[in-house]
Each structure stands twice: as structure tokens, then as C-alpha cells.
Amino acid sequence: PFRYLKNGDPYHCECHKTSRLLAERLGLTKNAYMTTFQSRFGREEWLKPYTDHTLKALPEQGVKSVQIVCPGFSSDCLETIEEIGVENREYFMEAGGERYEYIAALNSSDDHIDALTQLIDSQLQGWAMPSLDAGAVTQAHCETLPKVQ
Numbered sequence: 001p002f003r004y005l006k007n008g009d010p011y012h013c014e015c016h017k018t019s020r021l022l023a024e025r026l027g028l029t030k031n032a033y034m035t036t037f038q039s040r041f042g043r044e045e046w047l048k049p050y051t052d053h054t055l056k057a058l059p060e061q062g063v064k065s066v067q068i069v070c071p072g073f074s075s076d077c078l079e080t081i082e083e084i085g086v087e088n089r090e091y092f093m094e095a096g097g098e099r100y101e102y103i104a105a106l107n108s109s110d111d112h113i114d115a116l117t118q119l120i121d122s123q124l125q126g127w128a129m130p131s132l133d134a135g136a137v138t139q140a141h142c143e144t145l146p147k148v149q
Helices: 002-006 009-026 051-061 079-094 111-122 140-142
Strands: 065-069 099-103
Touching: 002 009, 009 079, 065 079, 079 099
Parallel strands: 065 099
Antiparallel strands: none
């Protein structure tokens, strides 16, 4: 909801920053991309512009082809598959769009799994026991671990 932004939640700014950084990396001009907000529910005002409203309006503005990416999702889920991949595609095409392409999340790509593994390893410093496999952990082993103060 919009009130989160008014209360200092950085999500809105982080979304715009992520879009800008991706666009810069892809060599896109400011007019070649936009950031919109999806999945609103309830009666509260949501962050704008709304994705569905934007997609319905774009064909009237001469935009007939769009590529959609949801960088906030590392894996596809109901929001990306159904809302973005199906519902929003229908809105765009019914409004006169000709080509709608949803670019899937990273999901189970090898590079994504490697990046997640590195992130997890770095965050588990002092917690991970890489020399043990899960089947080798017994109550006796746990009793030999240092006590947490």
C-alpha cells in the first residue's frame, strides 16, 4: 500500500533503482522501459503506476510489443505466472497489443543456484558445518557442539 511508502518503506525506491540499474546494464534509454506495480488488493491506494492499467493503455499510445520482467522475484510463482503471464497478457492483447513476452525469473538456472549458494554460505558463517552430511548429525554430535552464550 501507498501508506507504507509514506511511512518510510524503501520498497518503492528500491524497485525504481533496480529498474534503472537493469536498464543501464542492458543499454536501454529512459524511454525504453518503465516500472509499474502489481498485485494490489484491498481498498487502500497502492503504489503507482498500476501494471494492469499501464498495459491496457500502452496500445493506444502506439506501443504494440512489450517485454515484461519481474526482477523482485528470483523464482516464478502465482503472481508472475498467473497475474503477469496470463491476466496482464490478456489485458494488453485485448487493448490492441500484438506481442507480449514475459521473461521468466531465474528459477533453477545453474548460475542462479550458484549465486544463491554463495549468498547462503556467506550468511551462514559460523553456523554451517560443511564437513558433515545431514545423515551424520546425531544427538551425540550435537552435545559436543559449543554452547551458545
